[in-house]
Amino acid sequence: MTDAPKRTPLYDLHVELGGKMVDFAGWEMPVQYPMGIMGEHKQCREKAALFDVSHMGQVILRGENVGEKLESLCPQAYATLKEGKARYGFFTNAEGGIMDDLIVSNAGDHYFVVVNAALRHQDIPHMRDNLDGVEVTEIFDRALVAVQGPAAENVVGELCPAARDLKFMETTVADINGTSCRISRLGYTGEDGYEISIPEDKAVEVSRAFLAHEDCEPAGLGARDSLRLEAGLCLYGNDIDQSTSPIEASLSWAIQKRRKEEGGFPGAARIQKELAEGAAKKLVGIKPEGRAPARQGIEIQSTEGNTIGAITSGGFGPTVGGPVAMGYVAAGHGAPGEKVNLIIRGKAQPAEIVSLPFVTQNYKR
Amino acid sequence: MATYYSEEHEWVTVDGDTATIGITQHAADQLGDIVFVEQKEAGDDFEKGDEIGVIESVKAASEIYAPVDGEVIEANEVLADNPGALNESPEGDAWIYKIKLSDASQLDDLMDLDGYKALIG
Numbered sequence: 001m002t003d004a005p006k007r008t009p010l011y012d013l014h015v016e017l018g019g020k021m022v023d024f025a026g027w028e029m030p031v032q033y034p035m036g037i038m039g040e041h042k043q044c045r046e047k048a049a050l051f052d053v054s055h056m057g058q059v060i061l062r063g064e065n066v067g068e069k070l071e072s073l074c075p076q077a078y079a080t081l082k083e084g085k086a087r088y089g090f091f092t093n094a095e096g097g098i099m100d101d102l103i104v105s106n107a108g109d110h111y112f113v114v115v116n117a118a119l120r121h122q123d124i125p126h127m128r129d130n131l132d133g134v135e136v137t138e139i140f141d142r143a144l145v146a147v148q149g150p151a152a153e154n155v156v157g158e159l160c161p162a163a164r165d166l167k168f169m170e171t172t173v174a175d176i177n178g179t180s181c182r183i184s185r186l187g188y189t190g191e192d193g194y195e196i197s198i199p200e201d202k203a204v205e206v207s208r209a210f211l212a213h214e215d216c217e218p219a220g221l222g223a224r225d226s227l228r229l230e231a232g233l234c235l236y237g238n239d240i241d242q243s244t245s246p247i248e249a250s251l252s253w254a255i256q257k258r259r260k261e262e263g264g265f266p267g268a269a270r271i272q273k274e275l276a277e278g279a280a281k282k283l284v285g286i287k288p289e290g291r292a293p294a295r296q297g298i299e300i301q302s303t304e305g306n307t308i309g310a311i312t313s314g315g316f317g318p319t320v321g322g323p324v325a326m327g328y329v330a331a332g333h334g335a336p337g338e339k340v341n342l343i344i345r346g347k348a349q350p351a352e353i354v355s356l357p358f359v360t361q362n363y364k365r
Numbered sequence: 366m367a368t369y370y371s372e373e374h375e376w377v378t379v380d381g382d383t384a385t386i387g388i389t390q391h392a393a394d395q396l397g398d399i400v401f402v403e404q405k406e407a408g409d410d411f412e413k414g415d416e417i418g419v420i421e422s423v424k425a426a427s428e429i430y431a432p433v434d435g436e437v438i439e440a441n442e443v444l445a446d447n448p449g450a451l452n453e454s455p456e457g458d459a460w461i462y463k464i465k466l467s468d469a470s471q472l473d474d475l476m477d478l479d480g481y482k483a484l485i486g
Contacts, residue, residue: 037423038398222397222424291401291448293421316400316423323401345403345419 008054009143009200010207017218025118027055030220040219041226041318044189045359048149049219050210053188056144057120058197061111061127063134070104070111073130075246075265077256081106086169086184088254090246091126096267096274097242098249099126101234105171105184112171112182114144114195116236143203148193148227150362151215156183156194159209163194168363176206188224190231190361229324230317232285232356238296239283239312239326247274248328250283250356281309284334285356286325292344293323294351299343300327308333311342317358324358325351369472370481371432376456377475379466383438387460388420388429388451391485396422399451404440404461411435413471418461420451432475434467 005028014021019030029052032040043049063069067078076089083106091099100119105112115123120138127136147156157164162174163183171184182197198206210216225235234240240249245267252260252275259265263272288294298311314325329340336355341348368378374392378385393399401421411417411431418429441460443450450459466472476484 031424032397036398226423291445292403293401293426295426316398316421318398318423 006055008052009203010052010054010145013204013207014052014218019218019220022221024221025055025116027117029055030218032220032222033218035217035219037220037222037226038318040217040223043217044149044191044219044223044227045319046150047215047217048147048151048155048193048213049189049223050207050216051146051148051219051224052143052207053146053195054143054203055117057115057117057123058139058142058144059113059115059124059127060137060139061113061131061134062109062137063131066111066131066134067106069131069134071259071265073126073266074104075255075259075268075271076104077259078104078111080258083108084170084172086171086186090240090251090254091123092246092265092267092271093242094266095243096245096270098236098240098244098246099123099242101236101240103184103186107171107173107182112197118237139197141200143198143200143207144195145198145203145207145210146187146189146193146195147210147216148187148189148191149215150192151213152191152193153364155210155213155216156196158213166194168192168365177202177209179206181206185364188231188233189227190233190357190359191227192362192364226315226318229313229315229326230319230358231361232326232358234283234326235313244283244328245271245274245279247271248279248281248283278331281328281330282334283312283326283328285354285358286311286314286327286340286342286351287354287358288323288325288342288349288351290349291322292349294325294342294344294349298325298327300329300351301341301343301348302333303339303341305341308340320358326356329353368478369432369475370478370484371430371475372484373430373432374485375429375432377432377472379469379472382466382469384433384435384464384466385460386432386462386464388455389481390455393452393455396420396424396427398423399448402444402448402451402461404444405437407437407439409437410467411437421448429461433471435464436467437462438465439463
């Protein structure tokens with residue numbers, strides 16, 4: 001990337017709060033604050049943490065039958081997504097690989113879509129080219145802030161009572177400090193919480209109002225990654241990409257029954273075949289027995305010494321109190337409890353396949 | 366006893382023909398929360414520049430390079446059970462190795478505290 005990294009509306013606030021800024025997907029983002037990744041991670045699990053996720057792409061879709069048209073690009077049942085509801089999904093390619101993962105919300109008179117920062121340049125043209133009669137508008141004048149953790153309901157609810165009434169994967173528009181914001185009860189940490197789309201000129205003011213709560217502290221991308229890993233949530237580019245199918249990625253739960261049966265989305269042939277016959281590999285949780293973190297790219301071997309896969313995300317799980325990882329293993333492997341070896345710096349380190357997530361998801365259903 | 370510093374952010378405190386080595390507070394601060402330390406064992410010998418261990422933080426893995434030639438006399442066992450000690454007192458209790466020096470003249474290539482402070486700014 002040759003362009004200078006972009007800055008979100010919260011850049012100056014990050015610097016003021018002591019954020020350590022790094023280039024992430026072309027954006028200058030805080031990887032951590034003075035509290036440190038470990039502390040910020042625990043803050044989110046125990047109280048509440050505020051993350052700037054304004055680098056993600058916010059898109060508005062307007063037109064007739066937008067949900068139905070989205071079904072031509074995604075294997076999700078977006079035609080039947082009710083107003084005020086949000087649903088996780090992905091764009092698939094013709095070979096059944098995942099082009100990007102996303103959240104689609106039915107906002108009544110429009111649909112609101114959030115895509116990954118690094119894939120905005122792909123996803124926006126993809127929707128413009130393929131959603132006939134749909135006006136695709138990328139939003140550049142709104143920040144996106146996540147408030148996550150068991151105290152998030154109080155942190156957000158004290159400023160915006162309507163937020164308390166939302167359940168997991170519900171969305172609404174309400175005033176916060178006199179500013180109209182889109183508030184969605186979802187996130188990427190495994191905890192209860194919200195993602196809040198705020199007009200850019202009010203983003204600092206609203207964020208400061210959240211941070212004024214004694215239970216809310218800022219957290220950076222480092223904690224965001226360890227939180228999502230413990231929660232067993234995929235990271236695009238690590239755990240899923242253009243070659244991996246949703247079935248391989250253990251994401252069949254995100255494809256609704258009607259779509260599984262009817263198909264009619266890119267790559268349906270492969271995905272339906274894998275649903276019926278099983279995939280060549282699958283994404284599983286892996287718990288190293290020792291203390292050494294197993295990072296992306298580490299080879300996974302069977303106890304007989306055969307290569308059966310590789311780690312796609314791995315690190316230290318502060319809440320687990322030890323290393324945690326996810327990776328793909330070949331068909332015939334991957335039952336919880338199976339012993340494997342991870343080849344870390346040339347040495348075989350014992351590990352066990354485990355069910356995901358590593359920590360119990362704490363959603364408000 | 367004199368203490369020397371390397372460009373790889375290690376300190377070496379010399380006592381006769383033995384030395385204690387570790388990483389500087391500056392290095393520990395840069396690494397962030399340390400969660401795992403891989404060490405060599407007593408009796409292992411190494412040359413200056415060899416990888417003699419790995420420090421893993423929540424962010425990434427970083428190699429420890431030998432600042433001088435030598436042989437491990439003792440690896441600090443505290444780090445196996447409490448790697449976070451490296452964040453707390455990297456220039457104190459959380460030393461990494463006690464070593465036997467092979468060539469004391471190599472110490473001349475290292476920096477003193479003033480030189481190291483100039484390096485890290």
